[in-house]
Amino acid sequence: MFGYFATGNYNENVPQTVWRINLDTPEEANQNLSFGGADRWWEQTDLTKLILSNNKLQTLSDDIRLLPALTVLDVHDNELASLPCAVGELENLQRLNISHNKLKILPEEIKNLRNLKSLFLQNNELTSIPEGFGQLLNLEELDISNNHLSSVPASFSSLTSLVRLNLARNQLKSLPTEISRMKRLKQLDCTSNLLETVPSELASMESLELLYLRRNKLRSLPEFPSCRLLKELHVGENQIEVIGAEHLKHLSSINVLDLRDNKLKSIPDEITLLQALERLDLTNNDISSLPYALGNLPHLKFLALEGNPMRTIRRDLLTKGTQELLKYLRSKIKDDAAHQNETTTTGTAMTLPSESRVNVHAIVTLKILEYSEKQATAIPDEVFDAVGRNVITSINFSKNQLNGIPKRVVELKETVTDVNLSFNKLSLISLEICVLQKLTHLDIRNNLLTALPEEMSALMRLQTINLSFNRFKTFPDVLYCIPTLETVLFSNNQVGSVDALRLKKMEKLATLDLQNNDLLQVPLELGNCVSLRTLLLEGNPFRIPRAAILAKGTAAVLEYLRDRIPP
Template identity: 30%
Template sequence: MPPRVTPLSTSQSIRSAPGRVPVSQPSSALPPAARIPAQSRFAQFRKQNADRTPDAKNDALDRAAAGSAKALDRRILAMHVEGRINVSNKGLERIPQVVFDPKSTLDDLAAANEPNLPQWWDFQDVTRLVAADNRIAELDDKIGALGALTVLDLRNNAIPSLPASISTLPLTHLTLSNNNLTAFPDFACLPTLHTLALSRNRVRALPPELARCTALMRLEVAENELVDLGGLGACSSVEVIVASANHLTTLPPALFLLLHLTELDVSSNRLATLGFLSTATASADPTPLSLPRLRRLDVRKNQMLRFADASVVAEGAAVGNARMAPVSWALPALEELLAGYNRLEDVDALVGAAPKLATLELSTNRLSSVPSSVLPLALLHRLDLSNNAITTLPPQLGLLPLDTLVIEGNPVRNLPQGAGKSTRILLQGLRDRIKGGPAGGLAGADVGAQGAGAGDILGGGKAGSVLVPTQADAAARVVNLSKRGLSDGDLANMRDALSVPALAFEPVSCDASDNKLARVPDLVYDWAHLTVLSLAGNKLERWDAIVGDATGPAPLTYLRELDLSRNALAMFPDVPGGSSWRPLFPALDTLILSYNRIGRIPETVNQMFPKLTVLLAESNRIVEMGRPDVSLANLEVLDVRNNEIAKVPEELGLCRKIRAVKMEGNPFRVPRQAVMQQGTDAILKWLRDRLPTPVS
């Protein structure tokens, strides 16, 4: 028989097995509180707290809030050391006072013996303030005390108006999207602004004072209540306009003054037509309406029957002392056109003027056939024609370099077998229908396996070759001579073939880049309305230019952009002697001279190019800049990176119109890097402060 084991008492079990919790204990062994049933313990808790007043409860909450506020103050003080403050998504109803007066908050925390506080002399001027995603309903007038603030982000709040003190700030980026604004005040139209974001408000009109924003590059006003875009014509630097989901019924002609515009989004409005009209003097020839740098145009979800109607105003109709010219287009850089969900029946006027289109979206319109202007688009990769009334597909469509072709929702008959499986099979089936193979495709255009571009020269570009422009070239008035291996002699022999009568159109853009040219071709002087000229990547060593005299017509009167980068130029063109002369390029806006051998910027630049606003001269051998206040008085953008500039002239600070200066990669020691990193305004101020007579 096994030995009898005597059970231990509860106390003995606990003592013999420290750390072990018994499975059960008699109620007499539990502490008094534990012997009370759970329901009774809750009642006892309520009884014990019944005497606490609401004020006592609020005091507890206040202490917790005070602790949280103190922690936020400490974090903001730490941000003052960097000069960049981010208080986004904190549930704030106002911007904390420590943002505007860190010294007082620092003193208060120091008096309360808070440890590890920053030193006040480590504080930097606040240049960036982000208070997005809060509940701020009023912007404190003390915002004006942040005199160095360049970036202010207040998106996703409840702000109905702005304080007048904001007019004193040197803001370059102002973001007020998704607030309660009903108007954008005139005093907030700052000349320093580069980006203005007002989307998702209730703004009904843009103020005329927006014209003061001469440095504005990006404007976002989507999802407001705008009925027009007036006031933009003077904002000559604008590159991006996002004005979707408003109440626009027409677009102002002033948009064609925005020569730097690269993106325009006016989708989800009430546009019946783009409606651009141009005025000309009675003796002037009508010229196409040109946006030479526009790359993306989004006009989806409007009410357009056509992009532009040449019969809107009959030619010769008097308007004051001017006549209205028929509408035509020149969009030589357009790569993406989104025009779905309209009522378009005819798109050839605009599509034919955009030879570089890569994406064309025309879904859900009223097209009865594939537009003929699509067929010459040698760079087109995506074409969406879904949900129209197209019944047949032209075989030439198969010659395009399409990656995606969408035709669903059309009553197309006799599709190639297997066409629904992939774009590749559909295109191959269309090509198989062309008699004689791909060479028998597009008349007058070489679009085959080599993917030749618009305006190809048949015969390899040798002397005597014949230029056969495509329909897109003629509509856009573009001459493409790029990458043909052309010499000066070749172009001289082709001058007759490239004349206006032979081309049957007046060119407004010419690309002769990446050839073997050693001099500026004379044929460019034959094209009176040329606005864009590229001679980049050639062998130009000097500028053999024909300069107009005081009695004859000024050559290249309309030229606005000239690209001479990647040549061997050693100097700028100089002003000839004597008084009987006129500028060669009276309207030139942009001059690109990067990657040449230029040694200095002469003081005569402003005389040769009186309207020059953009000068790009990166990677040359520039040692000195002369007197920029004389030679570059109208300049807005200056790029002289990677040159040999040993000293930045203080007079550059007198160029009041400059909004962007790039000078990295030069051997100068001042301004120091700390100043350079603060941006153009800081650089110009630093230079002005060092003039013999300080300039305010």
């Protein structure tokens, strides 16, 4: 015998013979007396691995104590509301998987599992962790993600063997400073919590390599003077407004820096200190320009800028990919000083009777009609009057208090390709947008939208639309009818489903962001959307595919879905 027993047939109860497998002589032994010594498996070893996953178990018997040799117990994906106290008697247990059940509490006796190395508790209903938890001194891997924890006990600091800790998708408002005592910790995941700050002591975790702080309420980052091994820092979807030199100067080993969906207005020149940087995600911030020296980072392979009001880089360059963009930045390094001089010495604003300030230089030179961050409830006529006979390709009216689209945008319908109306109070899209038939990029994130007009199907050149942080409860039908769409950003809404068959017909769709919605399931047919290069689904309440599959990237997710489509 190999000390292994597995079942996955949707049983509601564990047969008593399983618990007594080490004690009772099997029936076949009584029927056949010719077994040789090598064949008498029941006399050779006790059961060491018990797999009861994917059943409908509601309870486990205290008789589990009859299997003291167990090193692996796997009961994931059942309906367990509790664990028997007897589980604490399994002194040899090294791996315990109780994920995807209905546990609300853990027995205090779990602290007796001194040889435990891996403990998986994700996707339960836990609201607290026993104080004695810190006695699991050999624990190397702990996953408590997708529970209801509001705090982490300070006793966690005793888990000094821990290498991977997953606290994602809970309700944590803070982390204990004692967490810094986990000197062997390499991976810490605190995604989707309520953290407003992280303890400065976190910076002293010298073994830390991967740190996930996405989808929290962070306004700033700590410095990382001792985290010399830090390879990935994920702080997307927070409220960070400033990244300074002090945040970057110690990140010499960083390969991946995720800053997407924050409130950054600029990137410091010190970004060039990150000589090992390979991926930089600045999607959906308020960045209008980049330091040209960014082009000299030797290992940078991926630079995401979608959803920023870039004024110094042409839109067509942004769509050509990272290498073309870096090449452009390198070409501008020598002109940087001259560019700055021109900006400061040329009259760039005209004061109008209404005291509005219109950036005439942007109109004439950059072809941008810019009136953002004014908190205006309407765009003054003087702004449109200043256009004159100049050609306008971009409109930026973001960060105002607009509750309607300015009617005079129709005057620019012959030339406008890019419109930014983000961070306003739009509750509907009027038909003025629908006549901009050369429109390729539309940014209307952070508004109050619940629907889109059918007339938007006339936008037959639209490539990118950003509808994140609105109030949609259904995926707009009109989007399925725009065949030119390449990027649809739809995170942080309340959408419960998408039509995978209609998405498949959008043959140019390469990026679909559905993070933080209310998807209860992912349609398997989505796997047939072969044009997708980026599919983001994190932060939804569905159970399948699981986080481990999502973490492998879009190709793995699509393959997973495709393989499960019934013939």
